[in-house]
Amino acid sequence: xxxxxxxxxxxxxxxxxxxxxxxxxxxxxxxxxxxxxxxxxxxxxxxxxxxxxxxxxxxxxxxxxxxxxxxxxxxxxxxxxxxxxxxxxxxxxxxxxxxxxxxxxxxxxxxxxxxxxxxxxxxxxxxxxxxxxxxxxxxxxxxxxxxxxxxxxxxxxxxxxxxxxxxxxxxxxxxxxxxxxxxxxxxxxxxxxxxxxxxxxxxxxxxxxxxxxxxxxxxxxxxxxxxxxxxxxxxxxxxxxxxxxxxxxxxxxxxxxxxxxxxx
Amino acid sequence: xxxxxxxxxxxxxxxxxxxxxxxxxxxxxxxxxxxxxxxxxxxxxxxxxxxxxxxxxxxxxxxxxxxxxxxxxxxxxxxxxxxxxxxxxxxxxxxxxxxxxxxxxxxxxxxxxxxxxxxxxxxxxxxxxxxxxxxxxxxxxxxxxxxxxxxxxxxxxxxxxxxxxxxxxxxxxxxxxxxxxxxxxxxxxxxxxxxxxxxxxxxxxxxxxxxxxxxxxxxxxxxxxxxxxxxxxxxxxxxxxxxxxxxxxxxxxxxxxxxxxxxxxxxxxxxxxxxxxxxxxxxxxxxxxxxx
Numbered sequence: 001x002x003x004x005x006x007x008x009x010x011x012x013x014x015x016x017x018x019x020x021x022x023x024x025x026x027x028x029x030x031x032x033x034x035x036x037x038x039x040x041x042x043x044x045x046x047x048x049x050x051x052x053x054x055x056x057x058x059x060x061x062x063x064x065x066x067x068x069x070x071x072x073x074x075x076x077x078x079x080x081x082x083x084x085x086x087x088x089x090x091x092x093x094x095x096x097x098x099x100x101x102x103x104x105x106x107x108x109x110x111x112x113x114x115x116x117x118x119x120x121x122x123x124x125x126x127x128x129x130x131x132x133x134x135x136x137x138x139x140x141x142x143x144x145x146x147x148x149x150x151x152x153x154x155x156x157x158x159x160x161x162x163x164x165x166x167x168x169x170x171x172x173x174x175x176x177x178x179x180x181x182x183x184x185x186x187x188x189x190x191x192x193x194x195x196x197x198x199x200x201x202x203x204x205x206x207x208x209x210x211x212x213x214x215x216x217x218x219x220x221x222x223x224x225x226x227x228x229x230x231x232x233x234x235x236x237x238x239x240x241x242x243x244x245x246x247x248x249x250x251x252x253x254x255x256x257x258x259x260x261x262x263x264x
Numbered sequence: 265x266x267x268x269x270x271x272x273x274x275x276x277x278x279x280x281x282x283x284x285x286x287x288x289x290x291x292x293x294x295x296x297x298x299x300x301x302x303x304x305x306x307x308x309x310x311x312x313x314x315x316x317x318x319x320x321x322x323x324x325x326x327x328x329x330x331x332x333x334x335x336x337x338x339x340x341x342x343x344x345x346x347x348x349x350x351x352x353x354x355x356x357x358x359x360x361x362x363x364x365x366x367x368x369x370x371x372x373x374x375x376x377x378x379x380x381x382x383x384x385x386x387x388x389x390x391x392x393x394x395x396x397x398x399x400x401x402x403x404x405x406x407x408x409x410x411x412x413x414x415x416x417x418x419x420x421x422x423x424x425x426x427x428x429x430x431x432x433x434x435x436x437x438x439x440x441x442x443x444x445x446x447x448x449x450x451x452x453x454x455x456x457x458x459x460x461x462x463x464x465x466x467x468x469x470x471x472x473x474x475x476x477x478x479x480x481x482x483x484x485x486x487x488x489x490x491x492x493x494x495x496x497x498x499x500x501x502x503x504x505x506x507x508x509x510x511x512x513x514x515x516x517x518x519x520x521x522x523x524x525x526x527x528x529x530x531x532x533x534x535x536x537x538x539x540x541x542x543x544x545x546x547x548x549x550x551x552x553x554x555x556x
Contacts, residue, residue, distance in 0.1 A: 030341040055442050071503070072340050073293060075439050075496045076555060084440045086447075091369045094385075107344075116391075118362060119353075124395040130353040132338035132345050139366025139386025167364070169389035182389035183410050259341075 005242050007195035008260040009250060010214055012036035013242040014193055015103070015148060016044075024050040025101045026144070028136055029072045032259050033150055033193075034103035039066045039254045040246065052100075055090060056081045065253045094143050097186070102147040104137040108163040109149060111208050111228040112178070113170025113189040113201060116163040124165065134167040141168045146190040154194035159226040171206035178206060197222050198239055199230075207231055212239040272433030272483045276302055276537060279456050279484045282421060283308055288333075290314035290448040292424035294496060296458040298489035299423050301541060303328060304532040312361075314419050315368070315444055318493070318506065321346035321513055324358065325524055326532065333361040333417055335368050339510060347510070347517035348524075361417075362396040369447060371417030376450035383411040422452035425490045426476070427497055429457060429483040430465040434475050438497025441476035449477050458486035460498050488542055488550055499553035505545070 005013075015037035019025055023046065025038040035053075039060065042049045047061035053069070058080045060066045069077060078084065106115030107129070117134050119127040141147050149170075151158055170189045172178040179188050191211070192199040198211040209231035213219060215238050223230045242250070250260070280302035283289060289311050291300070300319050303311075304326040312331040313320050318339055323329050325348045337349045337360075352358045363371065366386040374382040383404065393399040393412065400413045424445050429435040435457050441449075449455050457480045468475060489495075492505035512523035535541040542550065 029336065030338060030344075032341055055440070071494075071501050073443075073494060074500070075494065076500075078439050079556075084442070086440060086442050086445070091366055118391060118395065124362075124391075126356070127354055130337070130345060130350045133334050133336045133360075133362070134364035134392075135336045135338075136365035138364035138390055138392060139384070142366075142386040142388065165391040165395060167390055167392070172389055179389075183385065184388060185385070 001244060001248060003244055003247060005247060006261045007214070008033055008036075008262070009247065010239065010242055011150065011193050011195065012040060012250065012260060013246050014198055014239060015150065016040035016246070018148065018191065019046050019049060019101060021046045021048045022099075023101045024052060024099050026052040026140065027103055028054065028140075031103050031105060031150060032068065034148070035068055036250060036254055036260055039068075040250055042066070043249055043253055044246075053077060055085050057083045057085065065256070068255055068257065068259050091139070097140070097143040098145045100140075100144040102140050102144040103150050104141055104147055104168055105150055105152070106158070106168070107131050108158060108160045109151065109192065110160055110163050110170075112172060112174050112206055113149060113192065113208060114163050114166045114172065115149060115168045115170065116165050117167040118165040120164050122164065137168045141186060141189075142184045143186045146187045149189050149192040151192070151194045154196040154222070155225045156227045159228065161227050171201060174206045176204060176206060196225065202231065202233075209233055210236050212237050214239045215241050269432060271431050272429075272480065273431040273462065274482050274484060276484050276486065279482050280306055282454065282456065282482070283311075283423075286310045287420040288312040288314065288418065290419035290422040290444070290452055291316035291319060292422065292445040292448055293317060293443040294425040294490040295319045295493045296423045296425040296456070296486070296489065297491060297493060298458055298486040298538040298541075299456065299484065301532045301535070304528065305535075314417065314448070318346060318510070321348045322509070324348040324352050325513060325516065326528055329358055331359050331361065333363060333368060335364045343510060347513040351517040361398065362392060364392070367392065367399070367412070367414050368417060368444070370414040372444065372447040372451040374414060375416035375418035376447070379416065381413040381415055384414050385411060387412045417451065419448060419452040420454070422448035422455040423458075424448065424455060424477075424480075425458045425486070425495060427459060427495075428461050428463045429459045429480070430463055430468045431483065432465060433457075433478075433480040433483050434465070434468045435459065435477040435480055435483070436463075436468070436471075436474045437476045440496075442496070446476070449480070454481040456480070456482040456484060458484045458489045460487050460489070460495060461485070486538055489538055491542070491545060491550065491553075497555070499550070500555055502545075502549065502553055505549075
């Protein structure tokens with residue numbers, strides 16, 4: 001088997017390793033790495049994991065294959081659903097979301113994990129770039145036990161000194177009590193995963209810091225592509241690459257169409 | 265005095281006349297594309313569109329929109345932002361009621377419950393109350409906690425698409441009445457539902473617990489009426505058709521409207537009705553869009 005892998009594949013594997021048997025894992029729209037991660041975990045080390053894809057809730061441990069969705073709103077995964085909740089119901093059980101794990105993207109992220117899906121520009125009424133909008137991230141990130149920031153690209157335009165707008169409050173201006181002060185009960189962002197590296201947040205200051213760099217990436221490259229100073233807890237290891245087994249499951253049971261290998 | 269129960273079944277032209285310039289129109293998922301194309305054909309103007317997915321972009325392309333209530337204006341992975349939506353907002357040709365799924369749900373619920381606002385927590389600490397002055401933070405008089413006050417989001421009309429209805433407006437879905445549709449139905453002044461098929465009232469009475477929306481204001485028969493999008497239990501998205509549209513939209517945003525205008529002429533302005541449209545799509549394409 002070809003054991004080389006794409007940046008999206010290693011990101012999917014990193015995220016899958018984060019998911020545990022007792023998690024309820026919620027994925028929204030346009031997040032293929034998160035879709036792949038919840039499938040990979042659910043088919044391998046986390047057979048008890050609950051998968052929630054928008055309104056569909058399921059357990060997939062018995063499946064031979066659990067393909068990536070063809071498009072947002074695809075009813076076909078309903079064949080594996082154990083329940084179906086419309087948006088009204090979904091936003092009624094906020095109290096239970098402390099068990100939930102969630103993933104968000106962004107067009108900008110700052111050192112404290114605040115993210116922006118609204119747009120780019122100094123004046124909201126004259127945006128230079130109109131973003132897609134917040135989807136469900138504003139509310140869901142406020143309540144879930146933990147979430148992961150997952151970015152398709154790592155560069156200075158994405159990793160900024162200050163977000164022009166904040167659609168998801170991470171750790172505000174920093175500090176372990178930042179979320180409590182604003183009145184947000186959820187656990188906040190745990191990791192930020194990019195095509196270059198994995199970052200977490202300092203326990204006290206909540207400043208983003210480097211956890212590992214993916215094989216072939218240097219710390220200098222990460223810093224050069226990040227507008228704020230990249231902190232380190234200690235020596236920075238290399239991200240453990242996907243194992244042959246992880247790649248096999250990913251390619252033969254989940255991503256048969258190769259969504260995670262856009263260049264292939 | 266009428267001696268018979270009122271019928272809700274009307275034609276697509278008659279239904280489209282219910283949508284007037286300046287109205288607030290909620291668009292459900294699956295998308296009621298037959299009605300959307302009639303709105304475009306009639307060149308209705310200055311609409312406020314609530315949600316709408318990719319057909320928000322089509323309505324903007326046709327010049328029907330002045331404002332949108334939007335939590336997501338993207339087209340899925342690979343289409344970060346819908347091209348005409350992006351262009352119209354950046355040029356100031358339309359404005360956005362900035363929200364997320366939690367706040368739109370709360371606003372629709374406030375409208376359904378005839379309340380001036382409902383409290384919500386998602387949005388605290390973010391730019392939402394800054395960029396949308398209709399949201400305000402306030403101190404809860406009971407606990408003293410700071411919360412977000414979400415105003416009612418009240419559509420004049422909700423346009424939905426479902427599996428089946430009887431001629432009295434009792435609607436049933438395959439795979440659930442999903443997404444925001446139940447909230448739209450409860451919040452809107454009036455609701456029109458397109459359906460794949462009309463079924464006899466006796467079938468509704470045989471399984472009344474399966475009725476998802478009771479007594480909607482109008483029902484329009486529209487087989488394949490959600491094309492090029494999906495209809496649960498009937499057909500999947502027509503990816504080629506949607507890609508063709510999004511490519512035309514992206515070209516228009518880059519300055520060349522020719523392909524987009526051709527699309528609008530061919531699929532929206534020239535067809536007289538859903539039947540004409542489906543003939544242009546072609547039976548071979550339509551029957552290839554099966555779910556399983």
